[in-house]
Structure formats: C-alpha cells, structure tokens
Amino acid sequence: MKRHRLFPILAISLLYAPWVLAQSGSVSSEPISAKERAALFPSQERIEEGKSLAENSCAQCHGIDGISISDELPSLAGQRIVYLYRELISYQQGRRSNLAMREAVAYLDSEALLNTAIYYASLPPPRNTERVADAEAILAAMDDDPMVAVKSATTGCGSCHGADGNARIPGMPNLTAQSPEFFITVMSEYRSGERLHNMMQTLSASLDDETLANMGLYYALQEPAPTQQTASGHAENGARLAESCSSCHGVDGNVTAEGTPTLAGQDPIYFVQSLKAYGDGQRDHEPMKGAVEGLSESDMQDLAAFYAARTPQPRVVRKPLTAREWMARCDRCHGVDGNSTDPRHSRLSAQNETYLVKALQAYASGERQDSVMHAMSAPLSRGIIERLAAYYTIQEPTSVVYFEAPCAD
Ligand code: HEC
Ligand code: HEC
Ligand code: HEC
Ligand code: HEC
Structure with a gap:
C-alpha cells in the first residue's frame, strides 16, 4: 500500500509547512485517525449536511457564517477541522463543561458532529475589525518589560528598604x-493582619496578588548587598550559636528553600527585633519560637x-518574559x-478577544x-494574557487546505 504524508498549505501565503507534532498528555495531540483524515478532504455533500445541522442547532449562537453573536463566544468560521471535532467530542464526554454546548451536542452522533465541524471549518475565517484602530498600541505592548511597571509600584518602598531593596536605614x-x-x-500576612505590623499592613492593603508576585520577582532579581550597619555583638559567639540554625537557614545564612528567609547580610537591628517578635508571639511561627527559646539578648x-x-x-529566579517572548x-x-x-x-488569529x-484563564x-x-497558561500573568489575546485577535487569519503527497520512503 502506498503511504501518504499530509501537507498543509496556508491558502494566502502558500507556504509549505511541515507537520508540527505536539507533546503527549493532551487529547488534542493524539494522532489523526483515518476518519478525521477523510474529513480533511470533504465532499460537497458533507458540507451541505453540516450546514443544515448548523442551521438547526448552532447558528443561534455561532452564526450560520461561523461568526458568533458575542465576543465571549468563539467564532468557528475557518477554525481547524480536527480541533473543532475533538472539542465537540470533549463537550459530549464532559471533559469540557459548558451547559449551552452540552445541550447543543447531546443528541448528535459523531458523524453529525464531524459534519458540522467540516461545515464551519470550510467557511472563510473572519477579520476582526473591532480592534484594528488600536493595532499600534497592541503591538507595542507586546514588548513591555513586566519589571518596568513593577519598579514604579515599589517607589514608595524605597524610602525605607532602598530603591533596589538593599536597605540603608x-x-x-x-x-x-x-x-x-x-x-x-509575608506581604499577604501583613495585609491580612496575620503578621502584626500596623504600618506594613497599611502599605500592603492596596496591593493585589499579581502586583505582589511581580514585586517579589523584582526584589529577587536585584543584586543583594550586605547591610552597611555595624553590629554590636560578637560574631564568633554568633557563629557557634548559629550551628543550631543552619539546618534551615544554611551554614552561611544563605537559603535556597522557598519558604525560609535568607539571613546573610541582614540588618542587625531588624534581625534582633524579629527574633524577639517570634519569642513573644507577636510573630506566630512555631519552629522559630522553638529556635529562639533560651536565647539571651546578647546571644541575639x-x-x-x-x-x-x-x-x-x-x-x-528567572526574569519574567515579555508577551512577545511568551508568544x-x-x-x-x-x-x-x-x-x-x-x-x-486551534487557529487563534482573529478569534474573539x-x-x-476566558479560555486562557x-x-x-x-x-x-x-x-x-x-x-502553558499557569505562569502567565493577567497582563500577559490580555496582551496575547489582543495580539491574536487583530492578526489576519489564513485558511488552510491540505493535499496528500506520496511519501518518499
Ligand atoms: C505544545 C503545544 C501547545 C503550545 C506550545 C500552546 N498550546 Fe494552546 N493549545 C494546545 C492544545 C492541544 C489546545 C487544545 C486543548 C483542549 O482540548 O482544550 C490548545 C488550546 C488553546 C486555546 C483555546 C483555543 C480555543 O479556540 O478554545 C488557546 C486560547 C490557546 N491554546 C492559547 C495558547 C497560548 C497563548 C500559548 C502560548 C502561551 C499556547 N496556547 C501554547 C496546544 C498548545
Ligand atoms: C446556546 C448557545 C450555543 C449553541 C446553540 C451552540 N454553542 Fe457552541 N459554544 C457556545 C459557548 C458559550 C461556547 C464557549 C464555551 C466554553 O467556553 O467552553 C461554545 C463553544 C463551542 C466550541 C469550542 C470552540 C473552540 O474554539 O474551542 C465549538 C467547537 C462549538 N461551540 C461548536 C458548536 C456547534 C457545532 C454547535 C451546534 C451543534 C454549537 N456549538 C451550538 C454556545 C453555543
Ligand atoms: C516607613 C518605612 C517602610 C516603608 C515605606 C515600607 N516598609 Fe516594609 N518594612 C518596614 C519595617 C519597619 C519592617 C519590619 C516589620 C516587622 O517587623 O514585621 C518591614 C518589613 C517588610 C517586609 C518583611 C521582610 C522580612 O524579611 O520579613 C517586606 C517583604 C516589606 N517590608 C516590603 C515592603 C514593600 C513592598 C513596601 C512598599 C509597598 C514597603 N515594605 C514599605 C518599613 C517600611
Ligand atoms: C526549623 C527551621 C528553622 C530553624 C531551626 C530556624 N529557623 Fe529562623 N526561620 C524559619 C522560617 C520558616 C522562617 C520564616 C518564618 C515566618 O514566615 O515568619 C524563619 C524566620 C527567621 C527570621 C526572620 C527573618 C526575616 O527576614 O523576617 C530570623 C531573623 C530567623 N529566622 C533567625 C533564626 C535563627 C537565629 C535561628 C537559630 C537560632 C533560626 N532562625 C532557626 C525556619 C527556621
């Protein structure tokens, strides 16, 4: 039997692209079945069959031209055929849950689902004209450095903690x-009042989780400098006492564990204050309460x-990527x-913003x-998701046709 290989052609650019094979772990990356392959070359009859099904069951939401009635719904015109079909199966089998969609596909057999997919895939993809006027700003935002916006959010912190987070007071x-x-x-604990400090509670009150995450990255990316304050204690005695701390805080006070603070180079006055706060319960932390038990003022x-x-x-830590780098x-x-x-x-170009x-979230x-x-999406901030969505929505969509060429081997 002759073996065949599929070649997709972008109808507009006429570009020959080799097949990209996705990783496993996703239903959508399973190999294309014989039934799906046949749908890449549909007869006019199947397209008509799909159209009449779409008229009855889908058009009220997705339009008979495949352009959905609202920006919240996906447009289907010119979407990739196997993707459409597999998503319909996903709704039917409950992997994807949406009441409207589950009802729409409940009574259709797989042949009917494939035919509606064939119909919508055969339509010319839409141009999304709504955001075209904003194109310049959307393109520029793709290169925004996520750390620039954060730097301005930390301006108010610099007077006490130093502009780069290395405190000098x-x-x-x-x-x-x-x-x-x-x-x-720590910041969430200040915000909720779990870690008591009136001023830090006020300062953290208006910071949302995403800003906090970016601020945490900002400080972690700065070159750390040891404190410039001179400590009054005896470092040699401190070294001996620190042996009991090293299992958590490292031999030299440097830590790689996420939940444990680095102590190397820390301000000595703050250091003693925090030990006392663990001791008297002002900071609620069992392991640290145990660690400071029996330490005298001069030990501290x-x-x-x-x-x-x-x-x-x-x-x-890794520097956060720009939207373009993610893309x-x-x-x-x-x-x-x-x-x-x-x-x-799925084709993302010209899809509703x-x-x-919503899909990425x-x-x-x-x-x-x-x-x-x-x-792919879990590490994306809301800002990056919005930039990517805006970018894709203004891209010119291309439809794709497939032809079979005999394989060399
Ligand atoms: C390794 C392959 C792979 C990569 C890389 C990838 N995706 Fe996807 N994407 C998929 C698959 C597979 C699906 C369909 C999953 C499903 O069945 O829900 C999908 C679905 C989507 C959807 C939903 C489309 C729709 O019509 O509902 C969006 C939006 C999306 N991806 C955006 C992105 C963005 C943005 C990135 C980069 C940050 C990305 N993807 C990277 C494989 C990938
Ligand atoms: C009552 C409105 C409604 C009807 C009728 C309806 N849909 Fe949908 N459809 C939706 C909504 C809402 C979504 C997005 C749901 C989600 O986020 O999972 C959706 C999503 C889809 C998707 C996923 C697209 C993507 O990019 O991932 C496909 C495919 C689809 N519909 C096909 C159909 C077909 C085919 C029919 C007819 C058999 C149909 N729909 C009927 C509302 C509807
Ligand atoms: C007026 C001075 C001042 C300003 C302004 C200030 N802080 Fe603080 N910050 C402190 C003091 C004092 C502490 C120690 C509080 C304690 O003992 O819990 C502290 C503690 C912290 C801690 C805990 C450090 C650790 O190692 O446990 C973090 C994180 C922090 N601040 C971040 C910030 C951020 C972010 C801002 C700006 C939004 C800010 N601070 C603004 C004085 C300030
Ligand atoms: C069992 C592990 C463990 C041991 C042992 C331990 N620590 Fe800690 N330490 C922690 C953790 C976890 C925190 C963070 C607590 C919090 O969220 O408030 C912490 C916090 C601290 C802080 C506050 C730092 C800051 O930036 O706010 C200081 C100071 C400190 N430890 C000093 C010590 C000293 C000194 C010893 C030994 C006498 C010691 N620790 C022993 C786990 C430990």
Missing part, C-alpha cells in the same frame, strides 16, 4: 536575596553580628501569528482541562 530589613514566594507570603546580638557579616547570594512558545503549536497549520491545533482571555485555573495548556 538602621532597623529596616533587606528585601533582596529573599525568594519571591517568601515575599508574597551575637547571632545578628554573625549573619550581618555573611555575603548574601542572589536567589535563582514564541505558542507558535510551536498554534502557528506563526496564531495561524495553525496542524488541523488538530474576550473568549481568548480557564486552562490556568484547571476549569478547562488540558495538561499541555495548563502548563
């Missing part, structure tokens, strides 16, 4: 060399002197500018189940 904690996770935890001063003289090491990863499956050439992968945002939260897309 006695009694103020250094914020560099801490993990973003520790930063987020000695520990502070020892740790203040250690060199803080930067935490290993380079989406291209692999969704094609350049969202014009997928693999019939299993609100729908794209649903993958991130796990509400829409797909292991590949969960991994």
